Amino acid sequence: MKKSLLLSALAVCMIGFAGCTPKGSDSGSTSNSSGGSELVGRETPDAEGNKVEGDTIKIGLIASLNGEQQPWGKDSENGAKLAVEEINAAGGINGKKIELIIEDTGSKAEGGKSATEKLVGEDKVVAVLGEVASGITLPAAQVCQENAVPLIAVGATRIDVTQQGGSTFRVCYTDDFQGAAMAKYAYEDLKLKKMAVLTDRKLPYSTGLSEVFVKAFKSLGGEIVAEENYESGNIDFKAQLANIKAKNPDGLFCSGYFTEVGPIARQRQSLGLNVPMLGGDGWDSKDLLDSGGEGIVGGYFANHYHISEDRQEVKDFVDNYKKKFGTDAGTAMAALTYDAAKVCFEALKNDPELTSKSLISAISKIKDFKGVSGNITIGPDGNAQKPALVLKVEKTGFVPVKQIPFFEFKG
């Protein structure tokens, strides 16, 4: 009785807490692009945390099993299941089996919060994996920080995700690196000197990524000749593209999601703006090929890995995934979740105490872990310092063209 009272009081506190945070985190996403030289928001959590009891180690996964991001949620679920199956088949961790508990976020930020609360409060997991979307990860990270349970984010690239507290980590790169990497690729490899930038003003991911790209491209000596905006949900971009065409750029950087990039590519072509298009990991969907048509062919975007990579980890993962689920490992989210789970296991192996609090420091010590999506080293800021893989869009799919090693960009 007492316990449930305490829990509900805690829940009320957290509702109040979550209610006032989005504002701060929103401004952080667009203004903070300093590259992580100073550690923002990495406080050590105060709570006592959960601990492993009995012979099973409980780990939670939050994923969008319903709603618009369902394909990413499904990939995420599969990746985690595969990792857990493999570790248990190999005898578990120090004799203890892993139990995976999956909670649906319904593609909603509130869902991310309640799913995490359930995992942390009721199921007493020692670690939470996920989410794919930054917006859903943010409230989940706050819950984890409050309860001193580590969260390993999967595809959340927004910079402020790991600034929610010292218990949040991620296995993907951040938008700070992604934007700078694409600027470098555009300037040094594609030899583009004058770029135009097209931003989705409604999407914090897009505004942040564009901002970094512009800064990085200018610092390399390039020129930004046009900066145009649209809002996700728009369907006609020809007016913006006509403005851009008049400035004669060498290339076009589109930082939005594939839902708009596809039509932009098609309309760019219909206006005769024949320059290469570049973008970030928001392009990662086969749907881009249909909606972009010939216009998107020849475009480049930064992603986390590619299934055709010639590394043993990738080959094993792709084979095992196909064996278990009968399909190709879809988006990068399957591999990233698999890696997040593997990183968690690795930390558990090095953690004799087996409490969620000791696990936090064990995860922060992960170095040179060979993941499917690349080598993972968790930095003091909680971020993985990983290379980006530039993919080229061909008629039938995405082909890797260049790996860009991690570097720190200070804008």
Next chain:
Amino acid sequence: MNWDLLPQQLVIGIQLGAVYALIALGYTMVYGVLRFINFAHGDVYMVGAYLAYYTSMQWFDRNSMNPYVLLFVMLIISMVGCAILGLSVERLAYRPLRTAPKIAVLITAIGVSLFIEYGGKFFFKTSPKPSISQDVNVFSKPINIGGITLDGSQLTVLGVTLVLMAGLWFFVTHTKTGRAMRAVSHDFGAASLMGINVNRVVAITFGIGSALAGAGGMMNATAIGTPLDPFYGLVPGVKAFVAAVLGGIGNIPGAVVGGLIMGVMETLIVWLGYGGYKDAVAFVLLIVILLIKPSGLFGSTVEKV
């Protein structure tokens, strides 16, 4: 401001406005005969786009079929499908409320709109969002005329829109049913006393308006390749509604002019460098028109909209 770019932007605006005009016609025609705003009209447009998607990507084999025939079949299926949808909505949702207060019909319209959207969510599934492949569109090559670059498919959209509008104009002014429609629009009660089958006229109005929206949905989805979702018709629906109000709701040429003005205004705001505010144009325009000239550009009587 780049003045050299103005002709290009005006052409883009007119192309954009043509589709708004096509949807606005449905709003204005229904308002003309029944004096209420059919808020489900934008969703009919969405269904038109989906029908075009299923026709080209699933029901027919696009690789073995003549692409021009396929486009024509898509247009016909979208128009007929939407006409049937419009007729059923009118028969099932609006006709039983013919004598009910206007507010009840208006609320029903919102209900129908939500019904179609969430029904779409159930039937079409939301993820991943599909879009019509570019190889369906045989008109997608750019054409350069005197420094203005045009897309063949946009020219086609413009052409088809003009043909449909001319057909509508002929129908309304030169046929018996068209005359009946104008009579009903003029005075519902008197028309019915004069022996006009009012229910039939209303049904035909819904059918034609919905078919035009379906054509708009099919053409826009095919020409620009936007991924479809069940809420696809929401924003174009609102914009077309504003276009209809701008032109004077209930007035057919007004809807066309309103749609074109809307398209051009949206393009010019981008030309001025405020691309992110494109959607705001519609709402600012609505407020301004309601303050300055509530009857719209061509409306004769002041109506509460």
